Amino acid sequence: MPVETIAWTGQSVRIIDQTLLPIEVKYLDIGDIETLREAIKSLRVRGAPAIGIAAALGCYLGVRRSAAGDFASFRAELKRVCDYIGSARPTAVNLFWALERIQALADRMSDRPIEQIKHAILNEALDMIEEDHRICRAIGRHGAELLRDGMSILTHCNAGGLATAGYGTALAPVFYAAEQGRRIHVYADETRPLLQGARLTAWECREAGIPVTLISDNMAATVMAQGKVQAVFVGTDRTAANGDVANKIGTLGVAVLAHEFRIPFYVAAPLSSIDMSLESGEQIPIEERNPDEVTHPFGRQIAPDGIEVYNPAFDVTPHRYVTAIITERGIVRPPFTEGLRRVFDEANTRRSL
């Protein structure tokens, strides 16, 4: 991973401002939840795992100076902080997963001094960073089994190190395989409207020494038809219990094309991004964003004034297009409802041991 996406400085949350990459490498030290929420909302920090961690650290920022005298009022304050941060973006489940984890921790400590709870919240958030490193590594190790020397893969958006605290989800198998000496070539969809593929994936691969070719999103079909890629790897913002995958807008198109051209379509999904409470992808809320992202990329007008725009930030890929889901606990293949249930059961069993 070329940079540290998110870290705790001891006083504040340090993030790399991803809206400026790759033109400018600028770090922001964030000490309040208003700035943190804005950073999540405007994608200065983005990627499901990374915003989960940002949210957890945000909980600490939000309560660290709390003057609450008893648990009930502290808990109410924490809830307000969580609701506020949680309203930044609706689709990525990691945001809510992290906020719930922090609140559950607080609830378990209801009989402890407030200062001790505050301290535990920070530690929990820092644990998530460490965990994320291990999870990315495990996804990389499992996913690398799908990569042979000399293969080319297509990826969409950025599910690399910049989307996590570790070295990514969808790109982790590529980085892992490269460490093992396998040569893997990445085709990166530019990923309109916010161009995370062009700006982040292309940059991150190059910094890591991975050969990368940038294409416009609408070139993916040709790249597949010409046999230039042998697999697709993407991340996910929320995957339902049946394996339906919400991910950056354009993922559905890539999945359908991969299906048509008989190219395996793999989703790298830490368990924290799998929402077992949702039966299917139809229940995943899809964020719609500002039309300006489409009409004024980087402040340059490319469409007529006031034109109507449809700008969903995510789409849902039905599980029938998904070849396998790569989790930190192994590769899950269809039928996903059973496979994902089994992985969660095993994870819970291990945790309770």
Place this chain on the structure above:
Amino acid sequence: MPVETIAWTGQSVRIIDQTLLPIEVKYLDIGDIETLREAIKSLRVRGAPAIGIAAALGCYLGVRRSAAGDFASFRAELKRVCDYIGSARPTAVNLFWALERIQALADRMSDRPIEQIKHAILNEALDMIEEDHRICRAIGRHGAELLRDGMSILTHCNAGGLATAGYGTALAPVFYAAEQGRRIHVYADETRPLLQGARLTAWECREAGIPVTLISDNMAATVMAQGKVQAVFVGTDRTAANGDVANKIGTLGVAVLAHEFRIPFYVAAPLSSIDMSLESGEQIPIEERNPDEVTHPFGRQIAPDGIEVYNPAFDVTPHRYVTAIITERGIVRPPFTEGLRRVFDEANTRRSL
């Protein structure tokens, strides 16, 4: 059609500079073939029918001041002009179709005075403009049979009035149906890298009073999955005898998606864009363009310095994804080899009567 795309002023070729639309409406008067070739190459004038007409007018620009004393030297001069203009862009067959038509005209007049041949070349080019109006109208009339009141269609790139001298190919059925009082809604793919959908189709539809919604290319799958569009209409730069369709990059992806979501995929193709000399689309030369179009849209850098880019300007959609081809002589359905042959035979029979 909101503007005149290409016209003859009496002295020069007047085009609207499409690279500046919709921000600026600027006309260029072009009096020499160097400027004309540059205008074709850099897409100031674009769209298969429009560049055919530009090429024909260019022939006149190239020979109007010829001092050739005999037909052989005039013909050699005309050939040099045609080769020069023809080298501007390789994919759209209309360019070559128009240049061949002008040269065939000259050959038929080999026993006539040079000045008379020059005059005939200009008239032939002006005839093409008139023909193009009739062809667009006929495609509109035939294609409109496929449109019901209240329908929404998706289109890719710009095959509207700006791509022709008339009111377009793929958009002609929409304009025609709207004239008949049917309400048709257009979803316009922005069409990276050069954004002809965002800049030209969105603008042209709005100027014509057609409701239009702009999307990024990678949103087409979601728009289809959500049932927002009931048909796809695109143009073509060159269609082979078997119905394989070369068109703006991204068309293949749209076609595959339409196939998957059971949405009819229609190609509007004047006969001049159908290359009966090619058995299949595999033989169509595909132009690759400058990486800067991808990495520096409108002069703004969006990717790391020197990143490798793949930038094919067109793709080829195999005929199995094409529901029907709309020509000025009616709608052709599969099997296309027979259907297109029949249309050409009828056209030739009529011409020879």
